Amino acid sequence: MKKILVLGGTNFFGKKAVQLLLDKGYEVTVATRGNNPIPFEDKVQHIVLDASDSLHAGWQAVQAQQWDAVFDNICYNAEDAHIRIEKLGQQLKHYYFTSSLATYMGDKDGYVEADFNPLTYEINPHKTVDYGEGKRQAEQVLFTQAPFQVTAFRFPIVLDNDDYTKRLHSYVDKALKHETIQFNNPDAKINFVKGSSAANAIVWAIENEQAGSFNISSHDAITRQTFIEWLEEMTGQTIKVDYTDETITGSPFNTRHHWYLNSDKIAEAGFQLDNLASWLKPLMKDLVDGMRAQ
Structure with a gap:
């Protein structure tokens, strides 16, 4: 049984992903700031953690355990990515995180994964870091510096x-x-992608140990x-x-x-798109x- 840590996971499709993992019998720990109730009764372990603060005491509880996988729904920029590498580098096999359609730039009739390559992207320290730039920088840091396997889920607008x-x-x-x-x-x-489909894709990738960047959207x-x-x-x-x-x-x-996204890559890998x-x-x-x- 895989031991999985979820950073953020009490709201929307992150919550749906946690419930799917529990339904499949995984041992799940949820790390949140502790500001909201944990909606899984006594089925998950809970760590109080401010994941954007490298000095937060909650990291000690995270580092005290080994993790088969981490799903991170709250990594927004290069600073967050550096913290993940520092704190999880020795405790983790595979890291999965929520990226975005917003990583892509320019006008194109359907973005494919190759339209943004984090391995060749150069971070400009003087550039304003909006949501899309934050996700680009997070991908660049994680894919070029992390000692563990990395998977990025590039979602469009998620609806439910x-x-x-x-x-x-x-x-x-x-x-x-x-x-x-x-x-x-x-x-x-x-x-778009439906919230339940986003959660299914996350769990599918964890179960099949898929690595790399994946667009996840409706088929059309x-x-x-x-x-x-x-x-x-x-x-x-x-x-x-x-x-x-x-x-x-x-x-x-x-x-x-x-x-919009072209999500043929994940479909060809075996995930059913809607x-x-x-x-x-x-x-x-x-x-x-x-x-x-x-």
Whole structure:
């Protein structure tokens, strides 16, 4: 039975991944700052840890044990990555962490893993570190310096009923309130991953000891116009849409160009991808029904 440490794992798809690991009989320890209740009753061990603080006392409890695998949902930048190497280097066989579609730069009709190579990426210490740059730097440090095996999960926007950011919820809410939705480009394509599918991919990679970078998304992508059509179908009403060249705020799925992943690599390795319509339409309908019942 593998002994697995999860850094962050009490919210959204991290929580789903922990539950899957428990269902499969793994010995799971969850490390969090301790600010929120642990939702797994007495089924997991808990370490109170601020993983961004190399001097935090919780690291002593982490280093006191050997781990078959670590899944890290809270590594955001080069500093975090350096701490992981320092603290886990002698206790770990394989490290898996959440990266992002945001590692990719430029306009392309479907990013593949080779479009960002952490082995050749040079960190510019003067560059502003936003979310995407933080993930690029974290990958660069981990893949070039870690003494353990590394796997990076490059996710697009993750959606589900329990998405605490409520991004899809916001579009459903606008549609039901007959408010205008704004996008820059009706033909720009996008894809997503369902929270449960993200969790399944994490556990699949751990079980199969997959190493390297993996895009994990729906098999297909849709235009913003198709997204609106599906939302109209699920709400049963015509939606007001403003396709504009102006700068847009409050539209979290908006970009001026394509913004989606090609996930053929993980599919060819044996992981089953979902088609968007199979889960995004039902999810929209669930949200519609929930909001109308309120």
